[in-house]
Amino acid sequence: MAEERIIIAGFGGQGIMFMGKLLCYAGMMEDRHVTYMPSYGAEVRGGTAYCNVIISSEEIPSPVVSDPTAAIIMNMPSLAKFEAAVVKKGLMVVNSSLVTRAAKRKDIELIPVPATSIADRLGNTRVANMVALGGFLAKRAVVDIATVTAAIQEILPASRSHLIEVNRQAIAEGKIYVEAHSSAAIWSKLTRGFGFA
Amino acid sequence: MSRKGLMCGNEAMAEAAITAGCRCYFGYPITPQNEVTAYMSRRMPEVGGQFVQSESEVAAINMVFGAAAIGARAFTSSSSPGISLMQEGISYLAGNELPSVIVNIMRGGPGLGNIGPSQADYFQATRGGGHGDYRTIVLAPASVQELADQMFLAFDLADKYRNPVMVIADGVLGQIVEPVEFSPKETANLPKKDWALTGCSGRAPNKIRSLVLGDNELLEHNRKLQAKYRAMEESEIRYESLETDGADIILVAYGSPSRTCRSLLKKYRQEGYRIGLFRPITLWPFPYKALAEAAHGSRMVLVVEMSAGQLVEDVRLALLNDSIIRLLGKPGGEVIQSHEVQSEIEKIIEEFKIKGR
Amino acid sequence: MTKVFTRPYSLKDVETHYCGGCGHGIVHRLIADAVDELGIRERVVGIAPVGCAVLAYDYFNFDVCEAAHGRAPAVATGMKRARPDLIIFAYQGDGDLAAIGMAEIIHAANRGENISVFFVNNAVYGMTGGQMAPTTMIGQKTETTPRGRLMEQEGSPIRVSELLAQFDGVKFVERCTITKPKNVNRTKAAITHALRMQIEGKGFGFVEILSPCPTYWGLQPRVAMKMIEERMIEVFPLGQLKDIEEKK
Numbered sequence: 001m002a003e004e005r006i007i008i009a010g011f012g013g014q015g016i017m018f019m020g021k022l023l024c025y026a027g028m029m030e031d032r033h034v035t036y037m038p039s040y041g042a043e044v045r046g047g048t049a050y051c052n053v054i055i056s057s058e059e060i061p062s063p064v065v066s067d068p069t070a071a072i073i074m075n076m077p078s079l080a081k082f083e084a085a086v087v088k089k090g091l092m093v094v095n096s097s098l099v100t101r102a103a104k105r106k107d108i109e110l111i112p113v114p115a116t117s118i119a120d121r122l123g124n125t126r127v128a129n130m131v132a133l134g135g136f137l138a139k140r141a142v143v144d145i146a147t148v149t150a151a152i153q154e155i156l157p158a159s160r161s162h163l164i165e166v167n168r169q170a171i172a173e174g175k176i177y178v179e180a181h182s183s184a185a186i187w188s189k190l191t192r193g194f195g196f197a
Numbered sequence: 198m199s200r201k202g203l204m205c206g207n208e209a210m211a212e213a214a215i216t217a218g219c220r221c222y223f224g225y226p227i228t229p230q231n232e233v234t235a236y237m238s239r240r241m242p243e244v245g246g247q248f249v250q251s252e253s254e255v256a257a258i259n260m261v262f263g264a265a266a267i268g269a270r271a272f273t274s275s276s277s278p279g280i281s282l283m284q285e286g287i288s289y290l291a292g293n294e295l296p297s298v299i300v301n302i303m304r305g306g307p308g309l310g311n312i313g314p315s316q317a318d319y320f321q322a323t324r325g326g327g328h329g330d331y332r333t334i335v336l337a338p339a340s341v342q343e344l345a346d347q348m349f350l351a352f353d354l355a356d357k358y359r360n361p362v363m364v365i366a367d368g369v370l371g372q373i374v375e376p377v378e379f380s381p382k383e384t385a386n387l388p389k390k391d392w393a394l395t396g397c398s399g400r401a402p403n404k405i406r407s408l409v410l411g412d413n414e415l416l417e418h419n420r421k422l423q424a425k426y427r428a429m430e431e432s433e434i435r436y437e438s439l440e441t442d443g444a445d446i447i448l449v450a451y452g453s454p455s456r457t458c459r460s461l462l463k464k465y466r467q468e469g470y471r472i473g474l475f476r477p478i479t480l481w482p483f484p485y486k487a488l489a490e491a492a493h494g495s496r497m498v499l500v501v502e503m504s505a506g507q508l509v510e511d512v513r514l515a516l517l518n519d520s521i522i523r524l525l526g527k528p529g530g531e532v533i534q535s536h537e538v539q540s541e542i543e544k545i546i547e548e549f550k551i552k553g554r
Numbered sequence: 555m556t557k558v559f560t561r562p563y564s565l566k567d568v569e570t571h572y573c574g575g576c577g578h579g580i581v582h583r584l585i586a587d588a589v590d591e592l593g594i595r596e597r598v599v600g601i602a603p604v605g606c607a608v609l610a611y612d613y614f615n616f617d618v619c620e621a622a623h624g625r626a627p628a629v630a631t632g633m634k635r636a637r638p639d640l641i642i643f644a645y646q647g648d649g650d651l652a653a654i655g656m657a658e659i660i661h662a663a664n665r666g667e668n669i670s671v672f673f674v675n676n677a678v679y680g681m682t683g684g685q686m687a688p689t690t691m692i693g694q695k696t697e698t699t700p701r702g703r704l705m706e707q708e709g710s711p712i713r714v715s716e717l718l719a720q721f722d723g724v725k726f727v728e729r730c731t732i733t734k735p736k737n738v739n740r741t742k743a744a745i746t747h748a749l750r751m752q753i754e755g756k757g758f759g760f761v762e763i764l765s766p767c768p769t770y771w772g773l774q775p776r777v778a779m780k781m782i783e784e785r786m787i788e789v790f791p792l793g794q795l796k797d798i799e800e801k802k
Contacts, residue, residue, distance in 0.1 A: 028201065
């Protein structure tokens with residue numbers, strides 16, 4: 001892997017920054033070069049929250065991601081904001097539980113994951129972010145899932161250690177979902193709603 | 198043991214200050230450096246230090262003044278509007294020769310501006326934003342690790358010269374999270390602070406004052422200060438010169454824009470173009486001579502900065518040849534994108550018919 | 555022969571720049587006396603203001619620091635936080651403390667910094683040539699209130715002691731004057747008390763001293779003293795406004 005430039009976007013409270021930081025931490029644990037840049041200020045309080053993560057085998061010049069190779073889109077406004085930025089043949093993982101409109105881009109790989117629904121099924125709607133992350137990692141193995149699980153233990157404060165398991169489960173479910181739906185037949189059925197095919 | 202951790206620039210700067218022996222932090226919240234006050238409020242009590250959330254930046258810089266006057270290592274941080282409020286205090290720190298460290302995580306101005314990353318306080322920092330003939334050493338990091346490393350350096354230089362030292366970084370560097378290691382370095386032969394106000398036990402009373410009313414006394418005081426500034430110019434210039442040897446185009450940038458520029462060097466080298474990067478690390482004293490040498494023989498020098506054009510003035514002073522200087526300046530708290538730099542480079546390549554391989 | 559009167563060791567034997575009849579010299583002396591008597595000369599640090607007492611560091615025979623105009627309480631905060639074992643006092647005038655430095659004094663007081671502040675109130679700006687101070691009295695003529703201070707235009711004199719006494723962080727507030735020996739003794743006791751409380755770690759102490767400015771009041775020194783008793787005390791009543799030690 002040369003360099004993966006990722007934008008993660010959603011609304012405040014969806015754990016967008018946690019996803020970014022987690023990915024970054026896992027990258028560091030695997031001795032990759034990593035940067036993470038959150039959006040800050042008014043935007044993190046309620047509106048669109050997003051962050052930039054770069055994971056690379058080489059030194060990272062600029063931490064600012066203007067041409068993401070991948071995006072994880074957790075809500076509708078984020079789709080509008082970042083859809084156009086993703087590079088050609090780039091990856092866009094979309095939380096299809098909340099993003100109901102079709103993506104316009106035809107030249108990128110679109111992976112819908114009903115992250116919020118899966119999280120609800122796991123009994124904790126707040127781990128939708130980890131479901132989406134699992135889905136992303138199924139397509140782009142920038143870091144090992146085992147490393148991500150270990151990273152969760154490192155960065156979750158002790159008072160939240162009881163949440164490690166559900167986070168781990170959510171990542172696994174997201175990965176399983178994307179892998180299971182990757183066969184062509186299911187794929188075309190699933191993406192129809194997104195204006196594909 | 199030093200272990201790599203993942204921290205944002207603001208937190209790394211705060212932790213580095215503690216590792217450098219600073220036990221006094223005074224500050225007022227302002228975006229984009231709020232992580233510093235939050236971090237210090239948590240961390241200082243753990244290491245037996247002091248954190249005061251001051252009533253204003255005016256108070257913060259004067260608390261630093263007080264702590265510095267009794268010989269403690271003290272620092273404050275803020276962002277552009279807050280740094281404006283500190284200018285009086287910085288002038289007093291310089292006039293009284295009190296070692297101190299001030300960090301500016303710059304945002305868009307003028308006025309309240311916005312909270313986007315900016316480099317528009319270059320003049321304020323390098324020309325002395327307060328009154329009187331004084332200088333502060335100005336350091337400009339380009340990564341979280343460098344921000345941490347420069348905090349150690351800043352405290353040492355402050356003590357070495359009895360002078361305020363500023364670290365200025367655009368908002369991107371305060372906010373980005375990168376791996377960082379803290380390895381405290383031995384500080385070599387710093388002068389004893391026998392001037393500090395520690396109570397006049399076993400010695401004559403000390404006084405710290407910048408009011409100098411006698412005939413020619415202030416002139417003498419200023420000459421002494423100027424001699425100190427010349428010594429800084431002699432010994433403390435720092436810069437990075439990357440592939441500037443024989444380069445046709447030289448990019449000049451500091452802070453996070455320098456990273457955008459650096460990422461382009463490789464791309465153009467692969468295409469056979471000779472493009473170099475000159476990055477001043479001390480903005481004052483500015484590496485005039487080194488830049489002039491690096492730019493010798495190049496066709497064009499492109500200055501890339503997140504302001505309407507401030508660094509470019511020092512580049513002009515260094516090269517004394519405006520015809521080979523171009524500016525890509527972006528004010529308003531907006532990040533300079535890689536394609537914007539590329540398009541400037543392409544223009545130069547075309548205009549001067551610079552050949553790739 | 556017994557020596558009954560001597561210059562305090564903490565006061566240098568130098569001529570001051572103060573005008574004839576000025577109160578600053580007396581207040582300096584009282585502080586120096588208190589420092590000597592408490593035996594803290596070798597661990598006290600004073601902060602001189604901007605204003606007439608700007609040169610106080612030339613008169614006190616212990617460590618003294620300058621502060622920018624109005625910022626002495628912030629400087630004191632920095633010092634005390636860095637070295638709690640030192641005894642820190644700020645010496646401020648009415649312009650320094652109650653105009654430009656109002657934010658710093660209020661917040662240092664409200665934080666309950668363990669410092670002492672001596673506030674010399676002479677109801678006029680001396681150093682800059684007799685302009686209105688925040689404590690200038692209604693009707694009082696100054697360079698910038700040539701028809702006398704008007705409440706409708708310049709507001710009324712600020713009673714700083716009353717203002718500060720309301721904060722929980724403030725442990726001792728007393729307003730005194732130096733018009734006659736009894737008052738001088740009372741002032742010295744208040745200064746000593748504030749410093750002792752700081753030594754014992756009991757918190758923020760504030761002593762306001764009504765002081766004459768014959769030069770810019772345009773009065774003979776003796777008349778200026780009378781002026782304090784006849785007019786100033788009416789606006790700024792003397793007495794202890796707060797002392798947490800009294801409750802015991």
